[in-house]
Amino acid sequence: MTGELAEAVVDLAAIAGNVERIAGATSAAVMTVVKADGFGHGAVPVARAALAGGATWLGVTSAAEALQLRSAGLTVPVLSWLHGPGTDFAALAAAEVDVSVAAPELLDAVAAAARGTGRTAQVHLKIDTGMSRHGATAEGWPELVAWARKYEREGVLAVRGLWSHLATADSSPYGVTAQTAAFAEAVAYARDAGLDPELLHLANSAAAFTAPHTHFDLVRAGIAAYGVEPVPGRAFGLRPALTLRTQVIMAKRVPAGTGVSYQHTHVTARPTTLALIPLGFADGIPRGVDGRAQVLLGGRRLPIIGRVAMDQCVVDAGDSDVRIGDPVTVLGPGDAGEPTATDWATWADTNPHEILTGIGTRVPRRHESKGTFTADVRVEGALPFPHHGRKRP
Incomplete structure (x- = not known):
């Protein structure tokens, strides 16, 4: 880190390798x-890495996210899927962004915008x-x-795709089977009505590895692209791409019986060294993880104690010799024993998605490549990899 209190380092080679x-x-x-700025990793650099790794489509939630990709010079197919009545569908049509539609009212708006743009x-x-x-709904x-x-x-429009989203691909094959059957019925109806979608x-990520009968023409990979294993208890060789690092900004020796942080939710049981790190819940450290969460400091996992504040939290360093400026790894791939996003999700009773997207914007992102992928490659125009698709059933 150069002048920053913390940084999130994103390994673009890991993104490319995961894809x-x-x-x-x-x-x-x-x-x-x-979406969500590439799950907190940086949408545009991640997009380029993913395309270099073999992706041929990009997916986002909003019109603004889609247009950001176009503004960056990325001309590959993009699907944007969550819109309201005020969405500028004309801008999306002009930018050749595919849009998802689930209601006739929004389909009317898309058609009107298309007429306006020609x-x-x-x-x-x-x-x-x-x-x-x-x-x-089915009705x-x-x-x-x-x-x-x-x-x-x-x-005025072409139905390029039909799609749905799985609820239990990471936990229940029975739910996947039922949803796949419902999807097949919807597809059959649409085709009987005269639609001939290309895709x-x-x-999703979990089904990409565990449910090949759901793959059809396109799989949508979210969390797996960022290196988080999508099915609990199973490993598919993915590598976490983001490392969150900071440093000690204060170290002090305190006696037994010392209350720590707001409301003194933690009181030291023995003399110990407290290390202060400049990350708090505004930076993505969940507020209620005191006593459970750990960071890597001095080659050891040490616990966060006391209530996490907006900008800082306290680590119990025990009898370690801790000094101002000592490096701290909050989360990463786990190579050196540091916690992973999955560990943090367990401590906070949430999922890794929330941990990664919760890393605040005041934490600068630095993109690097630890493998063969070149971080500044520009993927524009023609797709860099052959299409992996198969014919529709």
């Missing part, structure tokens, strides 16, 4: 999901197969399909 491993597990094409909007219709979040699917077919005949996609 290559995902691509090797399927005959379908791979979409890398780079372009044919590319849409993916989403069916809710059991997630009970976004997506048309609403016929109306959505009918309107999409109408607009296709008018030439069917259902699989």
